[in-house]
Amino acid sequence: MTGQPETRDSSDVSFFAFTGTVPEAYRSAERGENKMNIRKIAEMCDVSVSTVSRILNNKPDVNAETREKVIRFMNEHGFRPTVVTNRQETVGIVTPVVSFPEYMGELMNGIMEKAYSLGLYLTLVPYEGRAFKDAGSAAHFCRSNGFKGLIAINPPLQSSLPQALVAGGIPHVVVAASYPNSDVSWVDVDNADGCRQAVRHLLELGHRRIALLHAPVAHPCEADRVRGYYEAMRLGGIEVGSGWVQELDANREPVKDTVRKMLQEAKPTAVFCSTYRGTLAVSGGLQELGLRIPEDIAVAGFGDYDVSPLMNPPMTTVHQPIADIGRMAVTVFDKLLRQEDYARIQTLLPARLIVRASTKGE
Numbered sequence: 332m333t334g335q336p337e338t339r340d341s342s343d344v345s346f347f348a349f350t351g352t353v354p355e356a357y358r359s360a361e362r363g364e365n366k367m368n369i370r371k372i373a374e375m376c377d378v379s380v381s382t383v384s385r386i387l388n389n390k391p392d393v394n395a396e397t398r399e400k401v402i403r404f405m406n407e408h409g410f411r412p413t414v415v416t417n418r419q420e421t422v423g424i425v426t427p428v429v430s431f432p433e434y435m436g437e438l439m440n441g442i443m444e445k446a447y448s449l450g451l452y453l454t455l456v457p458y459e460g461r462a463f464k465d466a467g468s469a470a471h472f473c474r475s476n477g478f479k480g481l482i483a484i485n486p487p488l489q490s491s492l493p494q495a496l497v498a499g500g501i502p503h504v505v506v507a508a509s510y511p512n513s514d515v516s517w518v519d520v521d522n523a524d525g526c527r528q529a530v531r532h533l534l535e536l537g538h539r540r541i542a543l544l545h546a547p548v549a550h551p552c553e554a555d556r557v558r559g560y561y562e563a564m565r566l567g568g569i570e571v572g573s574g575w576v577q578e579l580d581a582n583r584e585p586v587k588d589t590v591r592k593m594l595q596e597a598k599p600t601a602v603f604c605s606t607y608r609g610t611l612a613v614s615g616g617l618q619e620l621g622l623r624i625p626e627d628i629a630v631a632g633f634g635d636y637d638v639s640p641l642m643n644p645p646m647t648t649v650h651q652p653i654a655d656i657g658r659m660a661v662t663v664f665d666k667l668l669r670q671e672d673y674a675r676i677q678t679l680l681p682a683r684l685i686v687r688a689s690t691k692g693e
Contacts, residue, residue, distance in 0.1 A: 376397075421477055431607075433607070433636050434607075464491055473501055497514045506519070510551070526556045530567070533690060538600045540598060542575045543575065544578075544579050629647075631689065
């Protein structure tokens with residue numbers, strides 16, 4: 332299989348498996364075959380033992396050229412300190428800044444539940460691009476922290492982390508982002524299909540002027556959601572007009588002003604918001620501007636949480652199985668740990684539209 336299929340039954344979990352090669356140095360270190368120690372490293376690199384120790388512990392007071400030389404040597408020889416190899420199986424969870432506790436809380440519950448059932452221990456790692464700029468730095472980070480590998484949550488589009496994990500032969504699962512045409516192992520919800528379902532629902536209600544309000548496209552999931560909107564409109568025979576697609580960025584412009592601009596330029600009868608927070612803000616902005624939902628304008632959003640049915644009116648939303656995503660990520664990671672030869676696993680979970688009172692026909 333060479334990538335994501337053109338069509339997919341969203342009622343099923345989709346698995347994509349490919350083969351590749353994990354560096355033998357990593358595998359031999361895992362099997363305990365590597366007899367390298369820090370004294371040998373110091374001798375071969377012509378540095379002191381204390382310098383190697385400082386590099387292993389990520390101390391800043393080491394010359395950059397020396398640090399790079401020693402790390403490269405350790406990577407080439409698959410070195411893992413004894414204190415690390417004797418530890419229990421620990422997984423690093425690379426997280427962005429937790430600005431969305433509703434999602435992160437449910438995701439982490441799923442991750443923790445499955446990890447503890449498998450005897451895996453978790454350590455949270457705030458995302459830091461410099462620690463993962465390439466394969467060598469990522470491998471060194473895992474080695475010096477005693478991680479069996481990493482589960483990375485929603486890295487930015489421009490992040491080098493996913494490819495660094497592949498190049499370094501590091502067991503990994505990227506969560507809430509999909510890379511179908513790569514060697515990256517990942518677990519995600521079908522963001523594009525969730526948006527197609529929502530827009531198709533609005534089209535079936537008779538709406539033709541359907542606007543999209545989306546967050547800045549800084550992550551793969553957001554790019555997939557925007558793509559899903561355009562695909563649904565194209566399949567519905569609707570040409571997206573000028574001003575129909577607007578970016579929600581409260582740091583650049585108040586949401587109410589973006590909503591007002593959308594109403595003036597697109598004159599929509601329905602609007603789809605690609606994020607949960609955006610749906611809340613847009614609904615409030617529409618009502619503040621004197622529009623009734625759904626009598627004057629239908630509204631649907633992506634992200635179904637406890638508050639969604641409590642909104643006025645109850646909100647039509649795309650539901651994603653967040654806890655299941657977390658559990659599946661750990662399940663995939665556990666499978667990767669047990670592979671002799673790396674076969675990437677790419678898993679897509681279905682999204683589901685929940686129709687409530689915020690949408691009705693023209």
